[in-house]
Amino acid sequence: MGETGAAARPWILLSPALATVAFLLVVPVLFIIVYSFWLRTATGAELPGFHLDNWQLVFGDPFYRDILLGTLRIAAITTLFCALLGYVPAYVIAMSTTRHKTLLLLLLILPFWISYIIRTMSWINILGSSGALNTVLVGLGIVPEPVQMLYNEATVILGLVHFLLPFMVLNVYVSLDAIDRNLLDASRSLGASSLQTFREVTLPLSLPGLAAGGLLCFVLAAGTYITPLVLGGPRQAMFANLVFEAVITQLNWPLGSALSIVLLVVLGAVVMVYNRLVGLGQIARSFG
Amino acid sequence: MDNTRRYERLLDRYRHGDVSRRAMLGLIGASAAAYGVMGGPFRNFARAATPEQVRFDGWGGVVSEAFRQHAFDPYTKKTGIAVVDGTFGGADEYIARVRASQPGEFNLAHLSGVFDYARYHGLELTSELNEDNIPNLANVIPALQDVFRGITGGKLSAVPYDYxxxxxxxxxxxxxxxxxxxxxxxxxxxxxxxxxxxxxxxxxxxxxxxxxxxxxxxxxxxxxxxxxxxxxxxxxxxxxxxxxxxxxxxxxxxxxxxxxxxxxxxxxxxxxxxxxxxxxxxxxxxxWQECIFVLKGSPMEACEELLNFMLEPEVAIAVAEGQNYPPALDPAKVELSDKVKALPAFDPSGTLEGLNFFNAxxxxxxxxxxxxxxxxxxxxx
The missing domain is CATH 3.40.190.10 (Periplasmic binding protein-like II)
Structure with missing residues (x-):
């Protein structure tokens, strides 16, 4: 193979992947960018051209800014709960010496076998006025009548944590499992207590996994629209709900495109910051 | 210019010697290649001539079962044309799917009238029914037809079905x-x-x-x-x-x-x-009323025959009983079942004067x- 051929070889080998990324990601995003400069006419048809109206609306109307900030807040709270609740099972599985470790991991991904929408709706049967929890509370005489638990921000966060927890556990588990056990033994033999060993050795070494899980949970939570639709009340809209509403309900694809790009850029920025600080390799390791 | 016109012009130029046979075949080949990626003129051409199937989209559940049993299967048996039965979650979702499709990909749909009918018309997605091919249309309440005719210049792109x-x-x-x-x-x-x-x-x-x-x-x-x-x-x-x-x-x-x-x-x-x-x-x-809408680019004769099947009193009444909405059939012309007569919103006069509809x-x-x-x-x- 000549010098030119050798130089071209990596590109030839990469071409299937590059073509896939180009056709499935770059081209659609370019279409969306172009669409965002079009206008919706009164009949619902688009008016092609270069118009800044959608962008002026998105950046000039505090409505969109407030919903975006609310979305990021809910995503952050969800991520925090996932981290707090996900670390313990990940630690137990990673440190477990049982030969059924594989089974425990399988149980972890078991919820993915059930539709996300069904899993979300299951909370209605648990928290509803005639749901399992209220039936027990009323039956035991703890409350005189069913407590209203559904259709508020708390249930939206609950639904998101339920959906995203396995992503966090899996990432933290991979980090914990990779820790050299000799380091823990060394720490203990040098006089550190179990708590100190955890605080000074285990936790710092598992932070990359925690960060990777946090990134996944945050990005997925910020991009969801099903959970607030099913478990939220009138005011619990997230930014993706506005995109859905613009595209589907209002048939305003240009405005929906502008909103999509805003969400894409904001979440892309979060990913870039993460990549700068931690590196995306950790996520790849979590998924084998 | 639509694809049919484009094809006819190309054929015309070939016949007059403006385009060589090689160039003509090359253009057809390029068109066929484009079809492979994103659909094209000849697919619709083929469908319009001898469709092997028509697509119907509705709300699913008991309504679809009633359509399948009473309309689609007898229709297929008679015509040899299969009915592909799709569902949607809402009218807004469906119109978004239609807009992202090629003409002819979606054919008939059980849609909400009058507002959506006008929206489809605004998006130039309406077709023009040949009412001679739908004799059962004579049994449909005129007031329900008139609002559609008012939007599409006296013609229909849908038949009213229930309200x-x-x-x-x-x-x-x-x-x-x-x-x-x-x-x-x-x-x-x-x-x-x-x-x-x-x-x-x-x-x-x-x-x-x-x-x-x-x-x-x-x-x-x-x-x-x-x-x-x-x-x-x-x-x-x-x-x-x-x-x-x-x-x-x-x-x-x-x-x-x-x-x-x-x-x-x-x-x-x-x-x-x-x-x-x-x-x-x-x-x-x-x-409100619902209609069976025929989208632009559909094989019209096949769709019109299916509409006629769907407007058979036996079918319309079975669907009405399944979904609990009165059929669009005129009670003055068709004997309706007791169950239909007991449905909420049923108007025994067939004039619907007591109901208020969206002014589209x-x-x-x-x-x-x-x-x-x-x-x-x-x-x-």
């Missing part, structure tokens, strides 16, 4: 019939039921009821601020805006809410299940602004 109302459903354990009659639409802004009120998330319904709650004609609103205020008042009392019939039924049956707007057929289904749910069409309450021109003209503003109001603005 119903969006009235107020209420739990009789908590709200009496007398209280309901006395308060009418304003019960949905009664603070006494805070946290126990529901509503459809559809902006048109919210504005219609907002107009009633502010004592205005929904088809000629003079004070829009009063309507938005009524919607805000309702929003602050609502537990949940539902998005589907299943969710509506669940919220009422589980007693999460005591009162809400509701679709007459869905409330009838709840009543049939034994739930003590009352239903009232308040003064000025909202009526008025509502479509305000759609862009009202839908956008409603999105804000719903979220607390």
């Amino acid at each position: 119903g109302t969006t009235g107020i459903a209420y739990n009789r354990k908590h709200i009496s019939d007398d209280e309901m009659k006395e308060k009418g639409a304003k019960i949905l802004i009664d603070a006494a039921y805070k946290g126990k009120i529901g509503g459809w998330s559809d902006w048109k319904t919210r504005i219609w009821y907002g107009a009633l709650q502010s004592d205005q004609d929904p088809n000629n609103i003079g004070d829009m601020d009063a309507v938005w205020d009524a919607i805000r008042a309702n929003r602050d009392l609502v537990l949940k805006y539902w998005g589907s019939g299943a969710e509506l039924m669940s919220l009422l049956a589980e007693e999460e809410i005591y009162v809400t707007e509701g679709w007459s057929g869905r409330i009838k289904a709840l009543q049939d299940q034994g739930h003590d749910i009352g239903y009232l069409d308040p003064p000025g309450g909202l009526g 021109e008025y509502w479509n003209g305000n759609e862009e602004e009202w839908a956008r503003v409603y999105s804000r109001v719903e979220r607390g603005y």
